[in-house]
Amino acid sequence: MANSNSGTPKFSALIPLFVFVFTFLGVGIYKDDFYALPSPIAVIIGIIAAFLLFRQSIDSKIKTLLKGCGDYKILTMCLIYLLAGAFAAIAKATGSVDAIVNLGLDYIAIQYIYVGIFIIAGFLSVSTGTSVGSIVALAPIVVSVAEKSNADLAILCGALLGGSMFGDNLSMISDTTIAATQSLGCKMSDKFKQNIKIALPAALLTIAVLIFQGLDLKSDDNTTLLVQSYTIIKIVPYILVIILSIVGVNVFVTLLLGSVSAGVLGLMYGDFTLLEATNITYTGFTNMTEIFLLSLLTGGLAALVEKHGGIDYILVNIKKRIKNKTSAQFGIATLVSAINLAIANNTVSIIIAGPISKTINDEYQLDNKRTASILDIFSCISQGVLPYGAQVLMILSFSNQGLNYLDLVSNTWYLVFLLFYTVAFICFKPLRAS
Secondary structure, eight states, rough: OTTTTOOOOOOOGGHHHHHHHHHHHHHHHHHTTSSSHHHHHHHHHHHHHHHHHHOOOOHHHHHHHHHHTHHHHHHHOOOOOOOHHHHHHHHHHTHHHHHHHHHHHHSOOOOGGHHHHHHHHHHHHHHHHOOHHHHHHHHHHHHHHHHSSSHHHHHHHHHHHHHHHHHHHOTOOOHHHHHHHHHTTTOOHHHHHHHHHHHHHHHHHHHHHHHHHHTTTGGGGHHHTOOOEEEEEEEEHHHHHHHHHHHOHHHHHHHHHHHHHHHHHHTTTSSSHHHHHHHHHHHHHHHHHHHHHHHHHHHHHHHHHTTTHHHHHHHHHHHHHSSSHHHHHHHHHHHHHHHHHHHHHHHHHHHHHHHHHHHHHHHTTOHHHHHHHHHHHHHHHHHHHHHHHHHHHHHHTTTTTTSSSHHHHHHHHHHHHHHHHHHHHHHEEEEEEO
16 A cells, blocks of 8 residues: 555546556557567656656655665565576576477477466466566577477467466465465465465366367477487576475575576586676676666656555545445455556555455455455456566567567466456355355
8 A cells, every 4th residue: 555655645646657558558559569669768758757747856756766666675576587587598508498398399299388388387386486487487498499399489478478377376485475365364375275266267278278279280390309319407407496496495596596507507518618608697687677677667656656646546446436245356356457557566566455455355344365366366467468567578578579469468368267267256256245
């Protein structure tokens, strides 16, 4: 919820967010290319609008902007991006990606590659508690599979995005799970049991569709892939990262050790020299520049909007439209989705929406674990379809512009099924009258 020093709720405080969103989306739609305008530039335009619109001293606005940019959650995310980029770059240069691709193609029939990616991404995301981490680990592999086979890149990436969001939403160690359960005061295990009732049917429908889509893929067209040589030891960096994440080792330590292990293997096998390894690592950093700057600047823009009553305006107006238990649940869903649209961070959206959701939950005598699930699910859905969300941007960046936004989201079946099934669940599985 907004800080106590926020201004009175007012719609005008949201204008800078609209400027950012419509500038980015407008240029992307007009040019049919979401790379046409770098997203950090769109955020800067929104920040300029905030500085022009809000009536306070320049020093005060700069202080608020920097406080938002410097929020520890934002900075943590930015540093994770840098380490993730380094790990992805050094592992690829070592040959780890090729090793996993060829190992996977040895054991997964090409007809089941789509559903295989969905299940692997879901398992990895459940284990690690992060959709972004799963995408970082698997996106280079997915792109390589598409390059080396007749598999459709858009379907593969849609399966990756859907599987990653499926796992993140259910994971017991996910930031979104922790934020939702803490906000509503329920146990993570109870929230998981409620969540799985909604997410599992959507996942099963997705699996069915992906199996059907894979029927046209022919094994005969990919026989050359099955005989390519690979060194199994080169998959160790990925296995190490997965194991350390499951064990619960700090994400910074995990990514650092993964990068070091990949670097050591690369040096042992003569894939690069020590100096070349440092340059590859730096290239990995620069690959994450757009996401780094986007996260940093949106944190600052959100702080400006919150300071002047924009977030409070959203909260107050959603609460006005609640009439009964069903509309209360949809109000919570709309609340977290609207905030996530504004700040493109599902964890922070839940943290902001959490207090008001708890108030709505208690006033209308809803079920805490069900409310926590709805909060988490709709933050997941909105985050998964945002063209300026980290997950989508990462997949698009790893695809080397071989994929556009519309192709990606139109093939992310899990999020579509999850949305429809959750709406049906809210409407047709009413809470008991108290």
